[in-house]
Amino acid sequence: MTTVGILGGGQLARMLVLAGAPLGLRFKLLDPAADACAGQLAPLAVGAWDAAEALRSFVEGVDIATFDFENVPAPAAQWLAATLPVFPPPQALAVSQDRLSEKNRFRELGIPVAPFAAVDSLDGLRAAVAAIGLPAILKTRRLGYDGKGQFRLRTLEDVDAAWAALGPQAPAVGLILEGFVAFQRELSVVAARGKGGEFRAWPLTRNWHVDGVLSASLAPAPVNPSTREKALAYAKALAESLDYVGVFALELFECDDELLANEMAPRVHNSGHWTIEGSQVSQFENHLRAGLGLPLGSTAMRGHACMLNWLGTMPDRAAALAVPGLRWHDYGKQPRPGRKVGHATVCADSPAELAARLEQLGSALDRQAQVAPVVACLLQGSR
Numbered sequence: 001m002t003t004v005g006i007l008g009g010g011q012l013a014r015m016l017v018l019a020g021a022p023l024g025l026r027f028k029l030l031d032p033a034a035d036a037c038a039g040q041l042a043p044l045a046v047g048a049w050d051a052a053e054a055l056r057s058f059v060e061g062v063d064i065a066t067f068d069f070e071n072v073p074a075p076a077a078q079w080l081a082a083t084l085p086v087f088p089p090p091q092a093l094a095v096s097q098d099r100l101s102e103k104n105r106f107r108e109l110g111i112p113v114a115p116f117a118a119v120d121s122l123d124g125l126r127a128a129v130a131a132i133g134l135p136a137i138l139k140t141r142r143l144g145y146d147g148k149g150q151f152r153l154r155t156l157e158d159v160d161a162a163w164a165a166l167g168p169q170a171p172a173v174g175l176i177l178e179g180f181v182a183f184q185r186e187l188s189v190v191a192a193r194g195k196g197g198e199f200r201a202w203p204l205t206r207n208w209h210v211d212g213v214l215s216a217s218l219a220p221a222p223v224n225p226s227t228r229e230k231a232l233a234y235a236k237a238l239a240e241s242l243d244y245v246g247v248f249a250l251e252l253f254e255c256d257d258e259l260l261a262n263e264m265a266p267r268v269h270n271s272g273h274w275t276i277e278g279s280q281v282s283q284f285e286n287h288l289r290a291g292l293g294l295p296l297g298s299t300a301m302r303g304h305a306c307m308l309n310w311l312g313t314m315p316d317r318a319a320a321l322a323v324p325g326l327r328w329h330d331y332g333k334q335p336r337p338g339r340k341v342g343h344a345t346v347c348a349d350s351p352a353e354l355a356a357r358l359e360q361l362g363s364a365l366d367r368q369a370q371v372a373p374v375v376a377c378l379l380q381g382s383r
């Protein structure tokens, strides 16, 4: 019996546990929150990720460890890796924890990115704005997620406000200014790399964000084959450069036939949740297979799939379950404004059928605005 330890006990850990049970795996979790939602399904140790005592008791009985979030403190990740097998490799975490090193890595690999510059003072911000131009986004280099730790600059008058908002964080987490990309679409590649270098990617996903937080994902994204090939080549090059093992996501902006990399997540990813029902083998199962050195499963689609995130509170389950092809995921979390509390995936055999089901769901839950851009994309693509 293999026990997989997961640092982090949120919804990603929860879905890893659900995917690992049929493989005969057991799990042990470490999270600072006593009510971490994966703790409803597997033993949860409550403690800080960088507390030596908590880590030492966590590794007892654990055969192999992984993460459900990327901001694991580097010393903790290194200590773990010296103690037991860990996937993905800590160097992948290190690169993705810092937007500057991540962007530099993309550049080294020939993966296009928006112009960027590190910023550590108000004068530095002024110089970066002069070099990059406006509009632009000032972001924290570390510990930002879901659009948090970001300030959009439209005019030169915004410079002081941007510095007032994020400048105080500069010494602790660093700042980066990025040129604003007037993208047509946001896409992501979710892919798995095995221990022997085997690489499998799911079909490209199109994503819609609201206030920097993922709202909906559609797969397969209606893109031309050259876009898909380019995206997969970028993802493969990135995974190879990191000697990656496990599942990861590469977020891309599509802009006039060019793909610009935004960021990578060295873990299972929200834009891959649809793979549970929409593909042969889910991102969660393939992440575990990769780490355990098992053969990777097929990433082929089963029709067309759309995932909708539920933020704040769960919508009406009974109304949603009346929609054909819909699967429900309640993470068992307490409601809180903006919090990811669950999602639904709707599958169908054709884009038109998926659009009809999404419209039905939008009306049933009074979420017409959330489904509307996906429906428009599906109907446009099938014309």
Ligand code: AMP
Binding pocket: 114, 137, 144, 145, 146, 147, 148, 178, 179, 180, 181, 182, 183, 186, 209, 212, 213, 251, 262, 263
């Ligand atoms: P991030 O935390 O970097 O993934 O940013 C969250 C969201 O903000 C992205 O998914 C985009 O919708 C938007 N965004 C981030 N960076 C840029 C950029 N350089 N240009 C335009 N939009 C961006």
